[in-house]
Amino acid sequence: MPELPEVESVRLGLAENITGRTIEAVEALHPRPVRKHDGGIAGFEADLAGRTFAIPRRRGKYLWLPFDDGDAMLAHLGMSGQFRVNHPEDEHLRNTRVLFTLSDGTQLRFVDQRMFGGLSLSSGGAELPPEIAHIAPDPLSTEYDQEAVVARIRRSRSGIKRLLLSQTVVSGYGNIYVDETLWRARVHYEKPGMELSVRRLGEVLDHGREVLAEALEAGGTSFDALYVNVNGESGYFERGLAAYGREGQPCLRCGRPIVREPFMNRSSYFCPACQKAPR
DNA sequence: CTGTGGTCCTGTATGC
């Protein structure tokens, strides 16, 4: 499940492999990944062909691949999106959705099983695509303002997990790293934002930034083949997880079994002793 | 305005 560390790993791989290359041909094999682009498959193919990539950029979980003409290709990996760098004659992976044949003879491929992700042309989006102007800066960016995030969280009655997952509050966190962050900070996921002190929220967000940075250092987290970098390699942060996916296993601090609870059509993992439920 | 919960998608694992 690509969150900030996984998306940044992909961005680094793209920077190495596509910067300066020109798109010679585009082939979209499925309409859904280009659904946000006006004109569908044919429009997407025609509008992207001939463009030259500059250095890929990222905000939170969004990637954009600027072109040297001021436009950009906006990309989101969703749940299962991957960029892969191949030779055109390489066999296709099962869920290959879009092909970009590049001027250096390589082929950039967008592969996506569940197709929650997508690609679109962002007109004038090289600096910051207007489509993602509402996405807040992420904790690893220079624009990140932690005091502003703390203030925003304290204005809300919502639970801390929902707030951290809201990309308009702070971007980059997904289900895995929120659970890890809250476990480290010993805060229950349903604790209302306004019931947390400035100091406590500062601790939560400090842990969050650390978790994201550590996971990036490890190349991200992979449970299966759904997240890999552009070379098809997996990260190894899974072994660093203390809460996520550890239902029934002992808390690494106190030994109590980690609990899984349904939350927003997914799961929350936490230690019932270290992370006391709010009243 | 804020807050909440449904929905889109496919593949794998599990249960009867």
Add this chain to the structure above:
DNA sequence: TGCATACAGGACCACA
């Protein structure tokens, strides 16, 4: 063996 169901969950959107 075969079919049904649960689960994985990021972002958006309808609605209270």
